[in-house]
Amino acid sequence: MITRRAVTKLALDALTWLVLALMLAPILYLVLASLQDNLRLSTGEFDLFHPTFEAFQRMWRRVDYTHFLMNSMVISAVAALLATAFASTAGYALARFRFRGSRPYEVSVIGTQLVPGSMFLLPVFLGFIWLQQNTFLRFQDTRTGMVIVYTAFFTPVSIFLMRAFFVAIPRDLEDAARVDGCTHFGAFVRVVLPAAAPGIAATFVYAFLFAFDEVLFASQLTQDDARTLPIGIRLFLGAHSEQYAQLLAAGVVSTLPIMVAFFATQRWLVKGLTAGAVKG
């Protein structure tokens, strides 16, 4: 009996490691392939013992990668910051208050997730063009326009994340502050927000991840000035040559900031995600 259990355990352990290997294999392949040159990639023959960083050097010259990266970073960071700010007040309101209209508001926040992106994209696109023709406002193909769109687009999810964090904070904390003479808003700013700092960081990273990875709006609302990475990176596959090595190197470089941000806040992010999901 004992040996049978041991065998089962060993087999399941081996399976776990195999699954992990399968999950990581494409990422490992991405890194290895980015260390080859275009000739080796186009013939499919890798030379793993002679990696070259050529692609990592060339990618900055071939396509205006710096421009795309800056656009992506700035737009995502500002949008995530605004979305987190809006979400922390709105999430707090939903976590602590039952007010007239709180239920419809909550439903409409979830409801936004049911609407296809193209439903917003078309009118927003036409609206941006209209504004450009009739006013001094420039939103089409500008960072400002993208920030506005992304802020609005990622606020609903952030609200639910923040709400889950606020629900987990004991009410006594604010009550104590209010007994000491704080207004309710003062208690929120001075006591609740600092206590929710991990949640705020997690929500920011989450919104940043989503904005950084957004393709639909970026593909139609930007041409050149505000081109972000997800669209710009495809320029490595031009009509004349396929710069696969540079493309993959650019993929590695694009992933790095996300990886760092994720693993730095992983503990809180995971907690927020699972808390939100377990609560429904």
Next chain:
Amino acid sequence: MAVTTEPTEPTRPAADGEGAEADDRSERDQPPRGRRWGRSLRSRRPRRKGGLQTLERTRLPYGLIAPAAIFMVLIHILPMIGGWILSLKRLNTFTFSQLFGAPWTGLENYRTILFDSDNALHRGFNQALRNTIVYTFWTVGLTLALGLGVALLLNRPIRGQRIIRTLMLTPWVVPSFVMATLWQFMWRSDVGVINDMLVDWTHLLDHRPIWLNGPNSLWAIVIPSVWRGIPLAMLIFLAGLQAIPEELLEAAEMDGAGPFRQFRYVTFPLLRPLFAVQLLFGVIYASYQFAVPYVMMGSNPGPHADLLMTLVVRESFSNNLVGFGAAASTLMMIGMLVWVAIWYGAFRRDLELAR
């Protein structure tokens, strides 16, 4: 004794007669007694919340949701209404310069999509709808099944458990546009590593299939989506598994249930609410998938991998058929509402249990 000090009783005994359990409320209301008792009971709720702060309490939440709500009205609600209006207009290449001033056409756009079998848009929509349903079915089904499987594996004690759990999340952290370009590279027919594996290394196939075109191309977008979706599903299921009390499984084992029956009758019923929530959002996100086919195959992924979103965006922006795009988006939204209704009917009981 509690019976004799029933607060609603009109003729109550004197204060000394009240039980020791009498709370602060009765002490406060001692001097005026008799019929006044009822009134103070009625006014108890607002008083408890604190006289002056009642005003603040009613206004503060509105102030708190105002910024998010204003943005939502501007970028969600107004454009959505705009989208419905556009779907009733004939907005194409010829009328495009008029923007919102394009001529009305009633439900013509809807009729074209749904019933006009001579129209290429009708056929394109049906095809994209079929592809989207197949894509959603396999992506969500496989993601949830495999995510649950991996979660069960990782819920066992194993050496290096924490590092395995963390590393398992990495595919989810890779941005989907990087993931799509990477898989596009791996799917290449002539020198792609997947065909290397299938043909040269394992000899499972005797010829190198074409993945990014033709009938296989739907799988070329399903498999990367599943790969990237597993970590999140695993994470949520794992949190659910860890919340299951040990005693329940031990009790089941005592009663003679093997691992499979433990899973069938204890673990899975407890995970059902998590399963339900992931199914709901998984289907919504998969149905609106755009990034993977677009980055991997461009704005026209071909008849076998064209999803509703890629179709709508292509027709609206490349071919300027904005009216069609808006009508198709509205139909997609109605479809999603139907899905939510079905889902709610199927899982209502689980949601009540989870509360």
